[in-house]
Amino acid sequence: MATLSLRGISHSYSDRPSVRELTLDVAEGEFFVLLGPSGSGKTTVLRLVAGLESVREGAVMIGERDVSRLPPNERNVGMVFQSYALFPHMTVGGNIAFGMAVRRRPREEIAERVKEVAAILEIAPLLDRLPRELSGGERQRVALGRALVRDPDVLLLDEPLSNLDAQLRIQTRTEILRLQTRLHITSVYVTHDQTEALGMGHRVGVLRDGRLEQVGTPQEVYERPATLFVARFVGTPPMNVVNARSENGGIWAAGLRLAPAAGGRGEVLLGVRPEHVHVRGSRWSAHVPDEDVVPATVELVESAGDQVFLTLQTPLGTLVARVEPSLRPSPGSALDVWFDPGRLHVFDPETKAAIG
């Protein structure tokens, strides 16, 4: 167990930069999630930590050790690949024992460690099976076992749930969290799934084009997105964004005063999450005042079981609002919506950074 810190690391594939001057500190025993769309460089960050890509600029520190120039096997990291990368010709036991076998550990020690890990992951009955005889969830656990057997300082997980079906994914998520809590192992978990990131991470780092846009607790990232990108990438359906102007002590769009002025002046981008688009008549919404309301026409009604999303046409553009399932306006009907001024996000249209 150790801290992990990345000090201004950069990396590029031929000429295309994939990670740019990234600095990040992961605390001992923390479960850190790197969240980003595909191509954002999140897997590359993991590979840089593991030593599968070489660090040309900056440093990777595990505890007090600068591991930037060390070969992968001397960094003492465990890694779970998205594909699991199990050796197809070896049994589960053989896969888990692989690392210790090539490090020429004594037979008894190997057998004992494999047994321990198998017990923790509840895969003891599978030890003699071949990977092709396992289900996706079982393979995933074997890959985890192989990563854990060496007692790594840092555990790296590259989208380990993406090959599982939806139900198994949720179950496995819980298992990984339980295991991480129990072993208290410093972990970096890469995903493109924001639900996974918010649900699992002690902290989340949102990565875009090889840069960290924001690092914070799931709540911070969700409630106070630092940039427009984070605001739109985190949360489903994504945050509504409309063009607005900040002037005369208010934020205006389509002739309506939507909020008291934030710091910015002139053109701004105004963001509001679907649950903060208050709909008159919805029990979930705050009381909608009579003024500063936006007239809207219902275009689509999408039910998600315990909630309903309305796609609305308004003078500000298309907006999505979240309402309770019992409120099911028919498409084409008119209603009034209102933005809770305390829940608005204002972004600079140039820098796309949050204002205020």
Added chain:
Amino acid sequence: MRRLRWFLVPVVAGAAFLVVVPALLTVVLGFTHYDALGPPRAAGIDNFRRMWSDPIFWQALRNSLIFAGIAVPLRLGMALGVGLLLARSRRGVGAARTAVSLPTFVPDVAYALLWLWVFNPLYGPLGAALRALGLPGTEWLLGPWGARLSIVIMSLFQVAEAFIVVVAVRSEIPDDLYEIAGLEGASAWDTFRRVTLPLLVPTLVLLGARDVAFSLQATFVPALVLYEGGPNYATTFLPLYVYQNGFEYLRFGYAGAMTAVMFVVTAGMVGIQLLALRRWRGVLARA
């Protein structure tokens, strides 16, 4: 689908008329005396009895088995080694792959004539090179073991099919298996022994089985061109002896009987290898 079956007709018909029927006729011929001048006469098992007491037949069979025993592992090793070296795409790999494949596609007789010159003890480049290094030249290739060895050496460079298969199968092994091996600290040798080789074994066994069948026939041209079966029958391999009996001594019945025996020997050796593969798979998984 049904109609597509008709596309099989040319293949099946070709195989039947050019392979299966002649093969059966050859076996039938084995039970006759036939010199191509008169009609075949029934001979019962005369030819097989004669084979039993023909020292040259036993010598030829032995030569062929020795050749297969030495050449097949070496040829597989060659294909495996060069295949793994050239499996990753790097600059110049395309040209190197072509160079490795080329000797296989040279006509056999031309290839044999080329080696006849290379091996020539008086003015061949190999002898000159060896003498320049202070080693004896290539005169030793004229002895029985030298002759056999030279035919093995020639065969080592005609491994394009196995080479191409090794390259293809190796590039199908996912990179992340090698990355895991690296993360765990496996040396190059460990990686080869524990990852690459086991994953290639099924392929190598199939290539080996094919090469056994192939090597029992492949000796024909070089043995004929370089040594004409000598010295003292050292390079009289089965196919050459079959050819000599049939086309030089006009003993087609005897040649047919030997061909049938050769077929049985080949099938037996291939069968043993396939059985060994099944055993191996179980062992590997637990290694």
